[in-house]
Amino acid sequence: MTDDAYLFLLDDASAASLGVSPAAVGDLACLETPAVRAWLDAHGSTPASPHLRLLPPEETAAIPEGAERLPVPLSDEELSRLRHRMAPEPFARIEGELLAYRDCAGGRDGLIGRALAAGVPPRRIVELTGVDPETVTAAANGSVERR
Numbered sequence: 001m002t003d004d005a006y007l008f009l010l011d012d013a014s015a016a017s018l019g020v021s022p023a024a025v026g027d028l029a030c031l032e033t034p035a036v037r038a039w040l041d042a043h044g045s046t047p048a049s050p051h052l053r054l055l056p057p058e059e060t061a062a063i064p065e066g067a068e069r070l071p072v073p074l075s076d077e078e079l080s081r082l083r084h085r086m087a088p089e090p091f092a093r094i095e096g097e098l099l100a101y102r103d104c105a106g107g108r109d110g111l112i113g114r115a116l117a118a119g120v121p122p123r124r125i126v127e128l129t130g131v132d133p134e135t136v137t138a139a140a141n142g143s144v145e146r147r
Contacts, residue, residue, distance in 0.1 A: 004073055005054060005055060005074045006054070007052060009051050016028040018053060019059070019062075020065075026081055031047045045142075056079060056083055066079060086142075
């Protein structure tokens, strides 16, 4: 297995169920690099081509034999978006919920601290957030742990 994702070109756009269109993943820094631009130009392709596909490192063995391919590094966020786009619809929905939770919960400790500083009673913070009372107490003392 490689650590790089791969861009590759399919001969037949009808086989486009393999991988993901880079455009569907959103902005990818690698598409702006001279190496990728030169590779696309050499193959008469563009980032929007229906023949251009992208696979994460763990899936690159699925690239058809003989397909033109190029390893590309992706950031952790780009790789996460790619994997999300590749997930079957039921997984993609729940992954979306997990990502929303991560984004929301990531600022939990700071939010609890701001609420306490604003004078919101700890019992009300527990009611509104569903966190353990010990977590709110720890935040009041400046030593919040993740639960």
